[in-house]
Amino acid sequence: MAPFTEKVIEIIRQIPAGKVMTYGQIAALAGSPRAARQVVRILHSMSRKHRLPWHRVVNAKGEIAIQDDESFHEQLLALEAEGVHVGLHTRIDLDKFQWHGEEFGEGEHGGI
DNA sequence: TGGATGACCTTAA
């Protein structure tokens, strides 16, 4: 398994409930800022076997990037169940729900 | 214009 893939999986696993991350951010933390697609690929394929909280991963706009209506709704419900306020436009407040990682520090400004 | 972003498609073991 590629170290990049492992890192991506680790990062995704470290995402706390009620928080979301973006593909580009995960890719950047994994070491490749331009490998957002890889993150997509990993989420799509490995999340199932690795039991990853794929529903906590959204695009840079804070929207659910899934195209499958079923999976889309699944993620929608999962996010709302965790406390993530998903608007009718599936727009998530990244400023409030985006997770910056543990290693980033402890800048908690109320939320979870 | 330009730079970032992306839930894919293909190949190999």
Add this chain to the structure above:
DNA sequence: ATTAAGGCCATCC
């Protein structure tokens, strides 16, 4: 048949 790895390019702001 399944699981994993890699990248270019259209699209949006």
